[in-house]
Amino acid sequence: MSNNEKDFVKEVTPQAEDFSQWYLDIVLKTEMMDYAPIKGCMAIRPYGYAIWENIQHLLDRRIKETGHKNAYFPLFIPESLLQKEAEHVEGFAPEVALVTQGGNEKLSEKLVVRPTSEAIICEMYARWVQSWRDLPLLINQWCNVVRWEKNTRPFLRTSEFLWQEGHTVHSTEEEAQEETLKMLGVYQEFLENELAIPVIPGQKTEKEKFAGALKTYTIEALMADGKALQAGTSHNLGQHFAKVFEIKFQDKDDELKYAWTTSWGVSTRLIGALIMVHGDDRGLKLPPRVAPVQVVIVPIITKKKRDEVLLRSKEIAEELRGIGLRIELDDREEYSPGWKFNQWEMKGVPLRLEIGPRDLESGGVTAVRRDTGEKSFLPSESIPSQVPLLLQEIQDTLFRQALEFRKRKTFRPVDYNEFKRILEEDRGFLLAHWCGNSRCEEEIKAETKATIRCIPFDRDPEDKGPCLYCQKEGQLVYFARAY
RNA sequence: CGGGGCGUGGCGCAGCUUGGUAGCGCGCUUGGUUUGGGACCAAGAGGUCGCAGGUUCGAAUCCUGUCGCCCCGACCA
Numbered sequence: 001m002s003n004n005e006k007d008f009v010k011e012v013t014p015q016a017e018d019f020s021q022w023y024l025d026i027v028l029k030t031e032m033m034d035y036a037p038i039k040g041c042m043a044i045r046p047y048g049y050a051i052w053e054n055i056q057h058l059l060d061r062r063i064k065e066t067g068h069k070n071a072y073f074p075l076f077i078p079e080s081l082l083q084k085e086a087e088h089v090e091g092f093a094p095e096v097a098l099v100t101q102g103g104n105e106k107l108s109e110k111l112v113v114r115p116t117s118e119a120i121i122c123e124m125y126a127r128w129v130q131s132w133r134d135l136p137l138l139i140n141q142w143c144n145v146v147r148w149e150k151n152t153r154p155f156l157r158t159s160e161f162l163w164q165e166g167h168t169v170h171s172t173e174e175e176a177q178e179e180t181l182k183m184l185g186v187y188q189e190f191l192e193n194e195l196a197i198p199v200i201p202g203q204k205t206e207k208e209k210f211a212g213a214l215k216t217y218t219i220e221a222l223m224a225d226g227k228a229l230q231a232g233t234s235h236n237l238g239q240h241f242a243k244v245f246e247i248k249f250q251d252k253d254d255e256l257k258y259a260w261t262t263s264w265g266v267s268t269r270l271i272g273a274l275i276m277v278h279g280d281d282r283g284l285k286l287p288p289r290v291a292p293v294q295v296v297i298v299p300i301i302t303k304k305k306r307d308e309v310l311l312r313s314k315e316i317a318e319e320l321r322g323i324g325l326r327i328e329l330d331d332r333e334e335y336s337p338g339w340k341f342n343q344w345e346m347k348g349v350p351l352r353l354e355i356g357p358r359d360l361e362s363g364g365v366t367a368v369r370r371d372t373g374e375k376s377f378l379p380s381e382s383i384p385s386q387v388p389l390l391l392q393e394i395q396d397t398l399f400r401q402a403l404e405f406r407k408r409k410t411f412r413p414v415d416y417n418e419f420k421r422i423l424e425e426d427r428g429f430l431l432a433h434w435c436g437n438s439r440c441e442e443e444i445k446a447e448t449k450a451t452i453r454c455i456p457f458d459r460d461p462e463d464k465g466p467c468l469y470c471q472k473e474g475q476l477v478y479f480a481r482a483y
Numbered sequence: 484c485g486g487g488g489c490g491u492g493g494c495g496c497a498g499c500u501u502g503g504u505a506g507c508g509c510g511c512u513u514g515g516u517u518u519g520g521g522a523c524c525a526a527g528a529g530g531u532c533g534c535a536g537g538u539u540c541g542a543a544u545c546c547u548g549u550c551g552c553c554c555c556g557a558c559c560a
Contacts, residue, residue: 011521020554035552095559116560149559150484157559210560230560267560300519338520345520356519366519449556483560 012346014281019225026275027154030284030347040152040159044268047347048155050292051271052162056142058194058289059164059266062186068138068166073120075143076111081119084244088118091211095147113146118212118237118263121167122245129169129259132251136179137169155272156229156483163267169247169259173238176260177215180236183264184217187232195270196287196399197221197277198406199231200429200478202454207438210263214238220453220478222406223276226427228453228480231273234264272483277402284348285370287398288391293328295320295387296344300337300356313355316365316383323384325391345370350394351387353378371397416468419479423448427481435467435474444469444479453478 011029013021027033032048035041044052060070076099083089097113100106114120121139129137142164149159166183170176184201191197199219209216213235221231241247242258251257278285288294299313310331317329328349330340337354344352354366364379367387371394378386409428413419419430434440434452445451459476467474 018554024553037551039551091559145560147559151556151558161560163560233560265560269560298519302518306518333518336518336520336522338518338522340521341519342521354519358519 012281012283015224015279022279022281023272023275024154026279026283026346032271033154035154038159040149040157042154042158044162047292048271051274051286051290052268054290054292055195055270056164059186059190060140060142062190063140063164063166066138066182066186068140068168070141071139072141072143073114073117073124075114077114077117077120079110079112081123082112084119085212085240087240088212092116092147095149097146097148114143115145115147116263116265117141117143117145117165117167118241118261119245122241122247122261125167125169125259125261126245126247129247129249132171132249135169135171135249135259136175138166138179139168140164140166153272153483155268155275157269161268163265165263165265168262169242170262171249171251171257171259173260176238176262177236180215180217180234180262180264183262184219184232184234187234187264187266188219191219191221191231191270191273192399194287194289195274195277196289196395196402197231197273198399198403200454200456201458202456202478204233204454205438205441205452205477207441208452210235212237212240214240218454220429220480221273221277222409222429222480223273223483224279224405225276226409226481228429228478228482229269229273229276230453230482231270232264232266235262237261237263278398279348282342283346285398286348286350288350288395291348291350292326293344293347293349294326294391295351295353296328296330296340296349297353297355298330298337298340298344300354300359301331301333302357305357305360308360309355309357312360316353316355319384320387323388325387341368351390353387369394371401413468419450419468420448423450423481429453430479431476432468432479433465433474434477435470435472437467437470437472440467440469449481450479451482453480453482 012025015022030047031045033042033044036043092115096115099111099113125137128134144160144162146160149157152158168179170179188199188201191199199221201217201219204216204218210233215236217234218230219232221229223229239258239260241261247259247261248256249259274286275284297313297317299309301309313329313331317327320327348370350370352368354368359365364377365383366375367378367390368375369390409426410431411422411426411428412431413422419432422430430450441452455477463476464473
């Protein structure tokens with residue numbers, strides 16, 4: 001980045017200088033969140049929440065299109081319910097918040113504030129499922145969950161966060177497995193098409209899977225600093241929960257059988273992913289599909305042309321709102337145009353339209369893309385057709401850039417030494433052979449801080465080679481340092 | 484839970500070593516001139532210096548304790 005360019009940004013620490021600080025500058029200064037007076041908790045401010053609402057809207061549609069219905073379950077879970085599934089309780093016990101008192105009375109049974117809702121939902125499902133005719137049961141809920149985290153970061157890991165969790169019940173193992181993979185596919189399509197974030201779908205290792213799951217699947221994304229982020233998970237819970245919560249049904253063959261359950265979720269962490277995948281030293285770069293403001297109109301107000309410029313700006317704002325775009329008309333006269341340019345660029349607005357005396361004369365507007373900085377002139381009559389096209393191009397470009405970045409940052413180390421060198425110098429994804437033994441996985445993590453992000457679906461089963469650590473024959477998996 | 488750093492107007496900081504009327508920049512308010520990449524002039528408002536003790540004639544400054552936040556690790560969406 002040139003010094004010249006640096007002058008545009010006075011509020012954001014450059015990524016190269018300190019990526020963590022860059023991230024914190026962004027979330028605070030774009031007014032996405034603010035720290036709340038509870039450790040690890042944040043207020044999500046309107047600009048950040050608007051992104052979440054867009055995510056909710058676009059994902060909820062997909063969840064419903066795949067046959068699920070929304071419902072709501074209690075925030076509190078009796079401690080005994082959470083403890084029913086052994087692995088599950090072991091996984092979550094260290095991070096649950098407990099309510100021990102209600103009003104002035106001590107509770108006879110402590111209540112857990114849900115860290116996830118398998119327990120309470122399965123408890124209800126046991127009542128609702130009697131017959132094969134009740135299946136599949138396909139329910140999703142949007143809610144908050146609480147996990148008492150020690151190391152928190154805005155959006156990436158907070159003590160309380162917002163998410164959706166789908167919980168389904170099926171009569172056969174095959175159907176549960178199919179559901180698990182289907183929803184992972186929904187997540188992948190959603191992230192790639194709406195958030196412009198390319199992901200690698202795959203399976204988690206035994207060590208990394210969800211507490212209580214038979215199998216966990218994940219989509220993994222690569223952040224601009226070369227660290228991986230688990231962006232969504234989908235779990236095949238087998239019959240673990242059905243058995244402890246007694247979710248049984250009478251099948252067509254008259255037999256009473258335990259059901260098969262799944263669960264899957266994505267969280268406000270996706271907002272962190274958006275920031276770290278697309279952002280640059282000027283601030284956010286939001287994909288148009290989820291940007292709270294898709295187009296900002298900045299009138300260039302001068303003394304002589306003030307009224308004409310404002311009038312034309314309003315007309316164009318209305319015209320674009322009329323075709324369903326999210327438009328902000330920044331007609332504040334107490335800020336200079338230059339200040340507004342920087343401000344809205346920091347906030348990641350994909351497209352800016354400038355309307356000044358010169359544009360009035362030439363009968364159009366000046367359009368400036370956030371992703372490339374490219375300026376173009378749009379004649380008035382072309383605005384309603386060109387603006388959506390530009391937005392689509394920006395959406396595509398963001399995805400393409402992220403994909404190219406990931407390709408550039410995906411390595412195939414030939415041995416463990418090169419693996420370690422790449423982790424120090426480039427980070428990124430490392431595709432390497434692994435024998436399948438947890439011991440090797442743990443040793444590698446202890447020595448390099450890299451974990452197995454997933455066993456990718458998309459791999460050549462013929463591509464076998466010596467395990468990175470023990471040299472026994474293994475298959476290709478993705479390693480990375482992760483958030 | 485370890486290691487490091489920081490708490491002083493809304494934000495960023497100086498002042499602390501060597502105790503003596505709390506300061507700077509940005510922002511904010513009012514008025515005016517401006518407006519095509521963070522405008523300028525003038526006049527203002529705003530702080531029990533994280534909190535609690537202690538030492539002292541006197542504490543932002545010294546001592547003790549405590550709380551909070553941030554960063555880096557171990558555990559996790």
